[in-house]
Amino acid sequence: MPALQWLRDATTPADRALILALCLLLPLALWITQSRAAGRTVQIFQDRTLLAELPLAQERRIHVPGPLGDTVVEIRDGQARVLSSPCQGKQCIRAGWLAHAHDSAACVPNHVLVLIPGDAGGDGKDFDAIAE
16 A cells, blocks of 8 residues: 555645546547548559559559659558658658558658548548648
């Protein structure tokens, strides 16, 4: 019980209420993030133009030309990712595997967007704007 006494001495009632609220909300947050629907297709955009909508069930690599060179998108095991890109920051590669509705990776310098569309119909309008 000394640990419990320390908790009472080192925190205020408001601190303890906040800790309790976070402990109760954490499982809910995890459930929400993990329960998104799995995607069935991947859309690949270049300069706001839909280049391809491909099934995630079919393994392949796609080379998407851009102003800096080719961005390579890999589809495998029901997921898609940016495998390589000529941009400097490589944020698109760091996005990792995309498998759920509304997952995306963008190579802004190369004007490439990889998107798993949501249930809204796969029209590519899940975002209100794409940076140029």
